[in-house]
Amino acid sequence: MRVSVPATSANMGPGFDTLGIALKMKNQVVIKPSKFHSVSLKGEGSNNPALKDNNMFISIFNDFYHNLSTKRRNFRFEFFNEVPMSRGLGSSSAVIVSAIASAYAIEGIDLPKKKLLNLALAYENHPDNITPAVMGGFNVATVQDNEVKFIKKDMPKYLKAIVVIPNRPISTHMSRKTLPYKYSKDDAVYNLSHSSLLTAAFMTENWEMLRVASLDKFHQKYRMKQMPELFEVQKASLKAGSLMSTLSGSGSTFFSIAHADDAKRIEKELRVKFPHFRVFITDFDNYGARVDK
Ligand SMILES: Nc1ncnc2c1ncn2[C@@H]1O[C@H](COP(=O)(O)OP(=O)(O)OP(=O)(O)O)[C@@H](O)[C@H]1O
Ligand SMILES: N[C@@H](CCO)C(=O)O
Numbered sequence: 021m022r023v024s025v026p027a028t029s030a031n032m033g034p035g036f037d038t039l040g041i042a043l044k045m046k047n048q049v050v051i052k053p054s055k056f057h058s059v060s061l062k063g064e065g066s067n068n069p070a071l072k073d074n075n076m077f078i079s080i081f082n083d084f085y086h087n088l089s090t091k092r093r094n095f096r097f098e099f100f101n102e103v104p105m106s107r108g109l110g111s112s113s114a115v116i117v118s119a120i121a122s123a124y125a126i127e128g129i130d131l132p133k134k135k136l137l138n139l140a141l142a143y144e145n146h147p148d149n150i151t152p153a154v155m156g157g158f159n160v161a162t163v164q165d166n167e168v169k170f171i172k173k174d175m176p177k178y179l180k181a182i183v184v185i186p187n188r189p190i191s192t193h194m195s196r197k198t199l200p201y202k203y204s205k206d207d208a209v210y211n212l213s214h215s216s217l218l219t220a221a222f223m224t225e226n227w228e229m230l231r232v233a234s235l236d237k238f239h240q241k242y243r244m245k246q247m248p249e250l251f252e253v254q255k256a257s258l259k260a261g262s263l264m265s266t267l268s269g270s271g272s273t274f275f276s277i278a279h280a281d282d283a284k285r286i287e288k289e290l291r292v293k294f295p296h297f298r299v300f301i302t303d304f305d306n307y308g309a310r311v312d313k
Pocket of ligand 1: 028030065071075077101104105106107108110111113115149191193268269270271
């Protein structure tokens with residue numbers, strides 16, 4: 021059985037804890053019944069031996085498996101990870117969503133995507149990463165009465181994402197601590213109006229509006245001060261022709277959207293300017309979490 025879950029970019033500027041989009045980079049796990057428990061790891065995290073013993077996936081999988089099953093089978097878990105850890109590309113959401121989906125699938129229990137999303141909410145209480153991780157596409161989401169309420173929009177193929185991934189991680193937990201405790205009414209209105217405009221721009225495919233609509237006063241500047249070079253990345257990406265360029269999730273990755281015709285040139289310019297960062301183009305994912313039995 022194979023489960024795959026895409027990377028995500030959350031916030032998208034002003035949509036703090038609300039907006040997110042799925043990318044065509046994924047974490048996959050293949051699970052096979054086996055005499056003994058064992059773990060193999062390829063790709064991101066494979067140089068971290070602790071992940072073989074103390075792995076968030078295994079602990080969430082076991083929580084669900086032990087609840088769903090009376091049997092006590094052992095499994096071999098083979099991880100193929102493309103989502104870098106603690107870089108603002110939703111690695112924790114990918115792990116949470118894939119672990120829950122795997123526990124249900126291995127027991128042959130059907131798990132509708134909306135239920136998967138609401139189960140994931142217990143592990144990540146803001147819905148901006150888990151919603152696109154489960155559903156794919158661009159999503160606007162909120163939590164009401166312990167349920168995720170969301171609207172999804174598929175992304176067109178003629179737009180691409182360009183990601184700039186620094187070599188230094190930023191943990192979401194630590195990054196949230198750098199944010200102000202309170203915001204002024206002016207800043208609240210600023211973000212509310214920009215986030216609404218950004219959502220409307222995605223829904224109506226008014227891509228030229230993204231540059232203005234993606235401006236934010238809630239979180240980016242506070243977080244980017246930890247890695248001031250990110251201000252340069254944002255400036256360079258917009259100057260090179262990106263439609264929008266925002267801190268991805270809690271950082272450290274920078275996420276830009278561009279027309280396919282411009283993406284190669286923007287990627288090249290960013291690679292030349294920031295040779296010490298990983299820069300590449302990726303498509304958007306419109307499917308989300310996938311289980312192949
Ligand atoms: N492949 C993985 N296997 C096991 N645990 C992982 C894996 N990837 C991420 N994690 C867990 O998730 C944590 C990273 O979560 P964190 O929320 O800080 O970053 P992120 O999800 O990548 O970023 P963001 O939420 O800003 O998009 C890691 O410290 C680790 O505990
Ligand atoms: N909305 C979250 C995304 C990262 O999980 C944040 O900015 O902290």
